[in-house]
Amino acid sequence: MLFNSISYLFFLPIVFAIYWMLNARKLKWQNLFLLTASYFFYACWDWRFLFLLMFSTGLDYFTGIKMFEAKSVKLKKFWFFASIFINVGFLGVFKYYNFFIESFEDLLTNFGVTSHFWTLKIILPVGISFYTFHGLSYVIDIYYNRIKPEKNIVDYSLFVSYFPLLVAGPIERATHLLPQIKKKRVFNYENAMEGFYQILWGLFKKLVIADSCAVYANEIFDNHQSMNSISLLLGAVYFSFQIYGDFSGYSDIALGTSKLFGIDLLRNFNYPYFSRDIAEFWRRWHISLSTWFRDYLYIPLGGSKGGMTTKIRNTFIIFLVSGFWHGANWTFIIWGFLNALFFLPLLITNNNRNNISIVAEGKMFPTIKEFFSILLTFTITTFAWIFFRSNTVSQAIEFIKNIFKFNVNGGFQYLTFDRYTIELVFLLLLFLFIEWISRERVHPVFGKFKSLKVIAIITMILIFGVFSEAKEFIYFQF
Known part of the structure; x- marks a missing residue:
């Protein structure tokens, strides 16, 4: 269902009316209704991929609790890496598998070797990059003891699947969205x-x-x-x-x-x-993704600490990964590389925050x-x-x-x-x-x-x- 479609023009007022009619009842009914509406919203695109969304949600909900309850660091790491591996694995299969296979075939062709590897004939589940990043940030925050796991499965599922942001963001954080989901909401006309x-x-x-x-x-x-x-x-x-x-x-x-x-x-x-300048541009464009990469990739890599070589390395990693996040095509990777090049003079001269x-x-x-x-x-x-x-x-x-x-x-x-x-x-x-x-x-x-x-x-x-x-x-x- 598209925001600019006739179906959404009917969907939104109906959900809005029922949602606030439930305000007189308990908060859990509002959240349960929003979750149901969100799943319906997603299923209108392709109901089969709704099960993938539910599985991803259940995986992070379960591993989050298991990490928190782990009796040893080793067990905590096991659940953490299990969640990361499976989440990134699904993203890799649906979004990047064919890209890597085709790129490898092209490489062999350049050396005169003809090959025909098996590729997947599947469509990319809409929103998979966004809801996967929702789950990853939640799991990472629990692993580093920044938050505690959410025990209410409905509230957590709504955090991942909330229909306004489900298919194209913004990429939310559990620290920002979950407290609002768990708090009673009163209608405010203004x-x-x-x-x-x-x-x-x-x-x-x-x-x-x-x-x-x-x-x-x-x-x-x-x-x-x-x-x-x-x-x-x-x-x-x-x-x-x-x-x-x-x-x-x-x-x-x-x-x-x-x-x-x-x-x-x-x-x-x-x-x-x-x-x-390009640094200011990236503080103002797709802010939720830029800050996600900053907090969960750039800073863990060392951020701006260390020598200039480390700073340059981390900057190129961030922009290249950002390009690759956008799609399985060399055009996106070059787009990320160019932005890194544009950013480089500001970084070297320490003018990136002017x-x-x-x-x-x-x-x-x-x-x-x-x-x-x-x-x-x-x-x-x-x-x-x-x-x-x-x-x-x-x-x-x-x-x-x-x-x-x-x-x-x-x-x-x-x-x-x-x-x-x-x-x-x-x-x-x-x-x-x-x-x-x-x-x-x-x-x-x-x-x-x-x-x-x-x-x-x-x-x-x-x-x-x-x-x-x-x-x-x-x-x-x-």
């Missing part, structure tokens, strides 16, 4: 309205910005051989806005939906395209230095996105080569499909302006003149939104 506003803004990002940009980005990337340099540059920029509008739009809908139920989720995006505050805070305009820093950061980010979007490394390289041919014959090559062109450029500029003046708020609808903002956003969605079909969110494939 909080619910804030949730509604955030959902609306998320839908605008998805339906108007992301899906409109997708029309052009897809055509340009799919026909890049015949596109001139200007059109290819435009296609790369369109994809930058597509992936931002798509993923941050999903996160806004997830956070807004959760507010309707009195539960706050971790913020996942904080106006990343106004970042002044830009912590909001850009031009309290001012209408940035300084000239800030403007060009933002432009440079957006440019190198967009360059890396070309690899992220391309199907193969060779396609990405060819795309970039054609950009640097500086072929401008034909100007902007408007393709023949029934969407707007100039209007989309205007929409993107308007979107940037709205985000810029709202960058000190949680989201643009927050603050004054909410009613006017709501009317304006609904009008824009109805006029410019893509409704021909409910398009999946990009991060469903991860």
Whole structure:
């Protein structure tokens, strides 16, 4: 079930109404109902993989308790590594097995050896990377005595399977979400309205910005051989806005939906395209994943302690693993590698934490230095996105080569499909302006003149939104 589908338009109000009607009863009934609704939500995609979700949940619930009750360090380690091995094993089989087999076959082919290994013909369970990371963080926190295991199976299952975040995050922590699940929740009208506003803004990002940009980005990337340099540059920029509008739009809908139920989720995006360097960008983009890798991989590896060689090694590990997390393709690994390269000068010069505050805070305009820093950061980010979007490394390289041919014959090559062109450029500029003046708020609808903002956003969605079909969110494939 998609957030931007008609079915979700009926699903959410029904769940919302029943959930708060159960408020007069015990908290356990609310949580049990939310869990049931979450399983139904997931089963609408493919009910067979619901059993995999349940198994993963039961595994971490059981091993968490066993670790806590272990009478020896050796036994505690056994349960810990059993959980890690099985969780990562499932992720490896469904997401990475074919990648490794095909890469090994390609390697043998380069040495003149022909091979035909067995590959799996299976689809990737939606959300597996996200709910696996929920479970891993929970197990790791118990192992290091940061938290105690949750004894209530319903509450723990809801932590893993809570439907607003189930398929594309944000990646929650037990320390943040479980206490809210176990606490009695009272309906708050203002909080619910804030949730509604955030959902609306998320839908605008998805339906108007992301899906409109997708029309052009897809055509340009799919026909890049015949596109001139200007059109290819435009296609790369369109994809930058597509992936931002798509993923941050999903996160806004997830956070807004959760507010309707009195539960706050971790913020996942904080106006990343106004970042002044790549380090700031990664503090503002997919925040829940970045902090997950920081806390559960980067710091255990030694973090920023030790010499420069250790820092550089850990930085490259983080970015390469982040790229690989996104998908079983060399394009994602190169995308991670490029981000590590962009980060490297800041690390070496110890300038990676220069830009912590909001850009031009309290001012209408940035300084000239800030403007060009933002432009440079957006440019190198967009360059890396070309690899992220391309199907193969060779396609990405060819795309970039054609950009640097500086072929401008034909100007902007408007393709023949029934969407707007100039209007989309205007929409993107308007979107940037709205985000810029709202960058000190949680989201643009927050603050004054909410009613006017709501009317304006609904009008824009109805006029410019893509409704021909409910398009999946990009991060469903991860």
